[in-house]
Amino acid sequence: MATLHIEVVSAEASIYSGEATFVALPGESGDLGILPGHTPLISRIRPGTLKIKSSDGTEENIFVAGGILEVQPNSVTVLSDTAIRAADLDEARAIKARERAEEALRNTKDKADLAVVEAELAMLAAQAAAARKFSHKRSSH
The missing domain is CATH 2.60.15.10 (F0F1 ATP synthase delta/epsilon subunit, N-terminal)
Incomplete structure (x- = not known):
C-alpha cells in the first residue's frame, strides 16, 4: 500500500x-x-x-x-x-481564552489591534469546536 x-x-x-x-x-x-x-x-x-x-x-x-x-x-x-x-485539547480553557479575546475586542479601538484580536478569536472558536467534537468522540467510546 x-x-x-x-x-x-x-x-x-x-x-x-x-x-x-x-x-x-x-x-x-x-x-x-x-x-x-x-x-x-x-x-x-x-x-x-x-x-x-x-x-x-x-x-x-x-x-x-x-x-x-x-x-x-x-x-x-x-x-x-x-x-x-x-487528545490534548481542553474545551474549557479554549472557551475562557475566547471570552478574554471577546472582552479585548470590545475594548479595542485601533484597527490594527482589532484585526489581531479578531484573528485570535476565530482561532479560539475553531479550537473550542474541535475540543468539543473530540471530547464527545472520547466519551462515546
Whole structure:
C-alpha cells in the first residue's frame, strides 16, 4: 500500500511524524484530501482539524491554528504556529481564552489591534469546536 510521509510542526515542537495513507485538512479555499502521489501543492490552511489516517489504520486528529501546507507526491509538511493533538485539547480553557479575546475586542479601538484580536478569536472558536467534537468522540467510546 502506498503511503505519504507526514510532518506536522508547530512553533513549539514537532507534533507528528510518520507514514499515512490519507490526510485531510482545512485549506484556504476549502477542505483538502491528500493521497499518495498527489500533485505538488503549497497552500495556506485555516484553523481546524488535520486528520491523518496512519498506515496501520489508526486515525490521528490534530487541531491546527492555520499555517502553511506543502505537498509533494510522497510527503506532506504542515507548518503551524499552534498545533495540538486532539487528545490534548481542553474545551474549557479554549472557551475562557475566547471570552478574554471577546472582552479585548470590545475594548479595542485601533484597527490594527482589532484585526489581531479578531484573528485570535476565530482561532479560539475553531479550537473550542474541535475540543468539543473530540471530547464527545472520547466519551462515546
